[in-house]
Amino acid sequence: MSKKGDGTLAWLRDRNRQRVVGVLRERGRLSQAEIARVTGLSRTTVHSLVAELKGWAMVQEVDAVQPDARGGRPAIQLVLRDASQAVLGIDFGHSHVQVAIADMARNVRAERRCDLDVNHHAIEALDTSARLAAETLAESGFERSSLVGAGIGVPGPVDREHGTAGSATILPGWVGLRIASEMQRRLGIPVEIENDANLGALAELTWGAGRDCSNFAYVKAATGIGAGLVIDGRLLRGASGTAGEIGHTTLDEEGALCYCGNRGCLETVASGPSIIRLVANGSDGADGSALTLEHVIELVVDGDVRARRAVSDAGREIGVAVAGLCNLINPERVIVGGMLSRAGEVLLQPLRESLRRHAVQAAAEKVEVVQAVFVERAELLGSLALALRGARAQQMMRQPM
């Protein structure tokens, strides 16, 4: 196609139409106003392109999920009609595998979960995930040929270039394993891998608390503490995939030794295990080894003063590290997820206060700190969002320029 003279307008229109289809594929359902905001196209242009796509039966209108924030009439939303395609999401936790199939309009059609020791039995975990994928696919009603890609979540730093897990201390059984190519061989479809905090950020960006936001930090506070950073609507990964590792921010050079080899990291005072240790010590005959982070959160909800104090102190420490992050990237929002976020304001209020005290005033005034929408399924939904993004990128590459 010519890019000059009269051809330029048609070419531009093609490109703009691809962008509209691309964001619908990635985000599932959007109103015309949201499409305009995400693509940067004018509302008039979006209106005209959507009319064209409707004429070709490529998009359809659906009921809005929620009324708008001002309580007005919900805007009509649009979804793609390419109902024959689907993506696969696989989330490896430290002790479980979750698998889901979603259609291109982001509806989860089937999902499975299995508990196993992922950290130490990598090959078994990969085989199990492939078996679960086949079962989930059968349940979803899609054919194998419908799958256009898979997103895979790994609970540790990821080397995307080589498709490997990047840390021997976090995933001991996975060292040297080429996760992406191993899974591609088992599944027979293109595969992308990503770490858990980045997947949480993608889930919130696509469907959750970051949906209307282009610059935010997603903080996953659970067994470990990590962040996924979204800058101008894209994940910031850094040179070797470790951007956002705030769990190893030094808070006290003389502090306790961390498993990473440094002293006084945030994780030594605010991670799940350190909170559990605090709460278990001195409880009436409680056996610390049996206490889990879920139990601690239940205690917080029940008003246990020691559990509340341990979690709010953790919030204050996380706030110090997040203040540094805000000074660097100046986000509009900090979205706090992970199991610890179930403590709600007991965690968030001290985190906010600490953030205000330690960040530069301009950054601290701008940022709002909110609870994530997703907790247990954040990484699974994020792996689906990753697969949808991958499918979009492939489609863009196939389009004639």
Ligand SMILES: [Zn+2]
């Ligand atoms: Zn550390």
